Amino acid sequence: MKKKIAFFSTQDYDRHVFDAALKSSVSNQTKDMDITYFEHTLCASTAPLCQGFDVVVAFVNDDLNAKTIEILASCKVxxxxxxxxxxxNVDISAAEAANIRVSRVPAYSPETVAEHTIALILTLNRNTHKAYNRVREGNFQLNGLMGFTLHNKTVGIVGTGKIGKAVIRILRGFGCKVLCCDPFEDETVKDLGASYVDIETLFSESTIISLHCPLTEDSNHMINEASLQKMQDGVMLINTSRGGLVDDTALINGLKRRKIGYLGLDVYERESELFFTDRSHEIIQDDNFQRLITFPNVLVTGHQGFFTAEALNEIAHVTLDNIINGNNTVVLD
Known part of the structure; x- marks a missing residue:
């Protein structure tokens, strides 16, 4: 019997990569997969479409709250x-109560996101995006393009998982001093030449702060008015993890009073209403997002840190393997 799979928030590249992964799989079980691709997100209003499906494949902006999961359970998912x-974005307790297994891709090409993090740092610092536009217009002035040398600068890394460690390796190559904060210290991080400190020390001593931690109740809005006050004036703040780690109202205030000198975001707290869709002909209703992108020292990318051929290929194969073998199941602590 074929296993019916509903695939949500689908883009053309998703279809291409997953179809290729199915064709290249050596597992006979992939031949028994019947995938239906849906372009729209998975939420309570679209969950009834899952009637008759065994598995749903979801992405970061799908809303798998208790109501959505209740409907999925009634659909026999x-x-x-x-x-x-x-x-x-998943109510794990509700899924457990409904006897619905939840799996994820816990690690995929950490260098992919790490390299995007460095790209944000370098672009903000050296103003290459502004220089590109100037030169195309025949303007070769350097006024307003001055950056700073990364060598010997102190960078704070919040979260030293696989991505955080990949960022540290690159920064150490630039000759940066790296301070880290994580509830679980990793000896291999120390071997790279980084030092663990408390969060207050990291905030106060870092010229650049980059976030690489999961979004939990404890980490929600960890960057707020109070934490910004502990940072150096003109600090560079980078977030390629989860939008909810930062309070965007506090970011705006920090930018206005020049506490934040540079801001690079690949994620946004309410990105599910914006990202992965062409909204160039719409009037965006999120006032905070609109205000953020008016600042000349802010660079926002639309959650593309994961977006390389290598990472997508790995995501596809791990996801299919999870469906077949039940790997990488999320469990309650």
Whole structure:
């Protein structure tokens, strides 16, 4: 019997990568997969479409709250296969109560996100995006393009998982001093030449702060008015993890009073209403997002840190393996 799979928040590249992964799989069980791709997100209003499906494949902006999961359970769905690492958009307790297994892709090409993090740092610092536009217009002035040398600068890394460690390796190559904060210290991080400190020390001593931690109740809005006050004036803040780690109202205030000198975001707290869709002909209703992108020292990318051929290929194969073998199941602590 074929296993019916509903695939949500689908883009053309998702179809291409997953279809290729199915064709290249050596497992006979992939031949018994019947995938239906849906372009729209999975939420309570679209969950009834899952009637008759065994598995739903979801992404970061799908809303798998208790109501959505209740409907999935009534549709006889047995497995939510996340094709991402984070699972803060899933009510895990509700899924457990409904006897729906939840799996994820806990680690995929950490260098992919790490390299995007460095790209944000370098672009903000050296103003290459502004220089590109100037030169195309025949303007070769350097006024307003001055950056700073990364060598010998102190960078704070919040979260030293696989991505955090990949960022540290690159920064150490630039000759940066790296301070880290994580509830679980990793000896291999120390071997790279980084030092663990408390969060207050990291905030106060870092010229650049980059976030690489999961979104939990404890980490929600960890960057707020109070934490910004502890940072150096003109600090560079980078977030390629989860939008909810930062309070965007506090960011705006920090930018206005020049506490934040540079801001690079690949994620946004309410990105599910914006990202992965062409909204160039719409009037965006999120006032905070609109205000953020008016600042000349702010660079926002639309959650593309994961977006390389290598990472997508790995995500596809791990997701399919999770469906077949039940790997990487999320469990309650």
């Amino acid at each position: 047995k497995h939510i296969a996340l094709r991402c690492a984070g699972f803060n």
